[in-house]
Amino acid sequence: MxxxxxxxxxxxxxxxxxxxxxxxxxxxxxxxxxxxxxxxxxxxxxxxxxxxxxxxxxxxxxxxxxxxxxxxxxxxxxxxxxxxxxxxxxxxxxxxxxxxxxxxxxxxxxxxxxxxxxxxxxxxxxPVVGTAAVTAFEKMGNITSQTKILINGATGGFGMILLQLLKQRGAQITAVTSPKGIEYAKKWGASTVIDYTKEDVLSQKITYDIVVDLSGKMGYKAAKEIMKTRSIFINPTPEPVEIPLAVLGNIFRSKKHIVLLSNPATAYTEVLLDEVSKGLDxxxxxxxxxxxxxxxxxxxxxxxxxxxxxxxxxxxxxx
Ligand SMILES: NC(=O)c1ccc[n+]([C@@H]2O[C@H](COP(=O)([O-])OP(=O)(O)OC[C@H]3O[C@@H](n4cnc5c(N)ncnc54)[C@H](OP(=O)(O)O)[C@@H]3O)[C@@H](O)[C@H]2O)c1
Missing domain, CATH: 3.90.180.10 (Medium-chain alcohol dehydrogenases, catalytic domain)
Structure with missing residues (x-):
């Protein structure tokens, strides 16, 4: 073959x-x-x-x-x-x-x-991006209509699924994407869209309860600037050294650095198949x-x- x-x-x-x-x-x-x-x-x-x-x-x-x-x-x-x-x-x-x-x-x-x-x-x-999205969703804990979430790099594979999972929870979602992604980000659930080729989300002085970086370019240090006092940064692209450092650092700080490492399994696929039956795009x-x-x-x-x-x-x- x-x-x-x-x-x-x-x-x-x-x-x-x-x-x-x-x-x-x-x-x-x-x-x-x-x-x-x-x-x-x-x-x-x-x-x-x-x-x-x-x-x-x-x-x-x-x-x-x-x-x-x-x-x-x-x-x-x-x-x-x-x-x-x-x-x-x-x-x-x-x-x-x-x-x-x-x-x-x-x-x-x-x-x-x-x-x-x-x-x-x-x-x-x-399987890969869907599992990652379900895992990220679980790590976010209790989400209400008041929760402000930033998704940086929101219209790749991972962001596409995550946006749609979050939309159902009614959270206030800001999506950062390129011009091609603007319409999709809105369709999939973002209430606000930032075009990263024109605006810098880090200099806007707006803070979020949850920041998810799917671009691999933001990093915890920069993300802290736009996090509320008790908030989380979800990072699916950690450097190997960041994995233990994040766990240790979280003991002492209120702005948590959550490293995301997901592994496809039937429990995640069941969630995804349920979403497919409800019309997941x-x-x-x-x-x-x-x-x-x-x-x-x-x-x-x-x-x-x-x-x-x-x-x-x-x-x-x-x-
Ligand atoms: N840890 C895990 O378990 C796990 C699982 C799945 C995925 N991941 C990782 O998660 C990341 C996202 O996965 P994916 O499949 O969604 O990748 P992807 O399809 O390549 O999406 C990444 C997105 O980031 C955007 N982007 C690039 N530069 C940006 C910038 N400066 N500001 C804002 N957005 C920017 C890209 O937009 P443009 O192309 O328009 O620039 C693209 O839409 C990847 O690094 C992947 O390896 C980790």
Whole structure:
């Protein structure tokens, strides 16, 4: 089978197509013929070697963590899924495994039936950013119509889901985005939108109960300036050293630095599937065919779009 792999850390030029052996499943796994997989910033952070401590340096590496496809085979102990089911899911080890291939073998516990109302591309876009959004939402605690929340970088994959979860709680949401995201941020739930190419949210002297930085560019030190005395900063892009420092520092300060590390699991997916049934909008900005994998990653890494970027595979059944 064909797979997108890389043999060393680097930019998109290290990506290549290689022939790999079709995976053999264990009793708790399912074999999936991939129809689509989504691109996440984590993919290029790992590929560039920024996360070596967690990803390890063993090559070749595949890329991509969340996917949708069709079940080809099931292990002996798998009861709830059968051959032919349309499903979506995620790899077990986000740092070390990848789904950029015609087939993947994954634990059945990380695979869920795809609702008919969403496409393979939309389903493939849900596990990583959806889990992160549900986790961030849980960390916010009690939210009322008086809670003022700032989401910086609000119209990427993560922000798109988080905005919609928060909208239902009636919080006062300020979204920071680029001009392309303004209409989407309003549609998904923001009451105020700031265009970061024109205004600097840090110099506005407005304070918030919760600040979430999805751009990876704000940092706790800067965020403190726009936090109320008892408020939280949610940071899903910490430097490794920040993780213990945040926990220790929080013992002494009232402006809390909350590091977010999320891991997809059925409990989160159940929340997301419930949201899908209620009409969650999963915005796909661009879909690339498997053969245009380099263009897909170049496009995604450049930024400047709203929602998710997905690679689709129209692969025949391989016997
Ligand atoms: N820790 C975890 O468990 C976890 C899980 C999922 C994701 N993450 C991380 O969370 C972050 C967001 O994920 P994502 O999938 O939503 O990524 P994304 O789709 O790339 O979204 C990031 C957003 O930030 C915006 N942005 C860039 N520069 C900005 C600036 N100066 N000010 C305000 N906004 C700016 C981008 O807008 P433009 O492109 O228009 O510039 C983009 O919409 C990523 O770093 C990702 O790695 C962490």
């Amino acid at each position: 064909k797979a997108i792999v890389y043999q060393k850390f680097g930019n998109t030029e290290v990506l290549q197509i290689a022939e790999q052996v079709k995976p053999i499943i264990t009793s708790d796994q399912v074999l999936i013929r991939i129809k689509a997989f989504s691109i996440n910033p984590m993919d290029w952070k790992i590929r560039r070697g920024d996360m070596k401590l967690m990803s390890g340096s063993k090559f070749p590496k595949n890329t991509g963590a969340d996917f949708a496809g069709i079940i080809e085979n099931t292990g002996d102990s798998v009861g709830h899924l059968k051959v032919g089911d349309e499903v979506f899911g995620v790899v077990k080890n986000l740092m070390k495994e990848g789904v950029s291939a015609e087939y993947v073998a994954v634990p059945a516990s990380l695979v869920w039936k795809k609702p008919d109302k969403i496409s393979f591309a939309q389903a493939a876009s849900l 999963i915005g796909i900005n661009a879909k690339f065919p498997f053969s245009q994998y380099k263009e897909a990653y170049q496009y995604a890494e450049k930024g400047g779009y709203v929602g998710k970027v997905v690679i689709e595979i129209n692969n025949p059944v391989i016997k």
